[in-house]
Amino acid sequence: MEELTNVPQLTMQISGFNLVFNTQTIIMTWIVMAALVIFGFLATRRARLIPNPIQVVAEMLIGIFYGFTRDALGEDLAKKYSPLICSLFMFLLLCNWLGVIPKLTEPTKDLNTTLGLGILGFIIAHYSGIKVKGFSDYIKEYFQPIFFMAPLNIIGELAKVVSISFRLYGNIMGGAIIILVVSHLVYSLILPPFLVFFFGLFVGSIQAFVFTMLTLVYISLQVK
């Protein structure tokens, strides 16, 4: 059970500040990023009219997520935001699938990763809201329906960041804990691989999609 509480950390002293790095999470995130860069390179290196298999996958992903973004934001903004939405999904999908490979762990099992992505979505949504509607209309939104609702509206916006990041963290962490406990109980016989595939591949894909869609929905609520 000690795997649960054991987080490899590196502490550095830089100009009086104690900087703590979760080394495992950082290494896993870099592995995911490297995999995505290689995928992008292979998909576009020899782009042809008759595509190779990797190009097919890439075109399918881009097509699907461009469609979703267009439905939510309209034709103009979709050109700008669909690369973000598509790459967010690919990143999260690979992050959640990484735990299937032995010795590797999901970076999304660390709250720092999911909270970082949640804050990223929050900043992008509010930036695009200010840009599209203008600052005064953006501020007016907070005083809807009555002016004294403003503090509650602000708390509601912040609660979205909490809920979106804890949802992903809770699901991935929960899957990892269930796999660990069941493996411990059955002496790692027979059951764990099925659980790994259920929680790693199935739940991981659903949660990656949900996180991406909610980021898109939050952007669209600000823009319209």
Place this chain on the structure above:
Amino acid sequence: MLETVHFTQAAQYIGAGMAIGFGAIGAAIGEGYAAGIANESLSYRPETSGDVIRNMLVGQAIAESAAIFSLIISIILIFSEPSQQFILFAWIYISAGLSMGLSAIGSGIGAGLTAGNACHGIVRQPGNSSSIIRTMLIGSALCQDPAIFGMVVAILLLFLDFSSVPLYPGWAVMLGAGLAIGLAAIGPGIGCGLAAMEATSGVARNPVTSTNTNRIMLIGMSIAQSTAIYGFVISLLLLFTSHEESVTLTASLGLLGAGLSAGFGGIGPGIGEGATAAGAVKWISRSRENTGILTRTMLVGMAVAESTGIYALIVALLLIVVL
């Protein structure tokens, strides 16, 4: 000292039992409902069984995540060290279990209701299954928000350092914080589920209106969740304001009362506003041209239903600030 260790350890086990025990209620009801509706719908059109079963499993996996959150808190409670010197930790463990377990009830039911109606919708409009599944995923994921607030409070209770808090209002602060978000999350979870359930049916009935329907569903759900947010705010206020030590029972019970007020006060408005949003979303899919008036009526109705939740919030704030 030995007595303290026994008490805290017993509290850990009680908390773990309550977390997963209460947490399993909602998810199980929701998943069962989803499976039942899927079966019923398949009898109309058995050839869509592949799509429906896939959608049922996806929906059930989302409904299950509230129970998975409860499981995390239970496991943390069972395996954390009971070596604390303070009897206050016993109350912290019980409260963490209560906040997670109770808050998962509504979310599980809500997500299950959504999944069930999505299965029905796919049978009705098999060609439109992708947009139905998308509405279901967004809707049932947002039903989980109250459970997530409960999990955040439970994690804060377990991992923050409360060793400087005096025991005598302290036990009531901890229990109040857990009950405030735990109880307040039940209603909004079910209410959001009602709204999302009608939204999936609406998208299935009239796919052209899916953008409108989704938008009104999101607005309705975010207002229906506001009482869960009140409960969350009261929990955080209780945990993060400093309380003077006092051995009289009134001070402690006042703080516990604040938690109970915000908690019970949140149940009704959550369900009621969810029903309002469900009505609006249902009829927007049938008469799209009246979206404006339906939205306005929904907002006015919700504001009135919300008022009782605001009374509860005011009483809770009075109990915390004035006493």
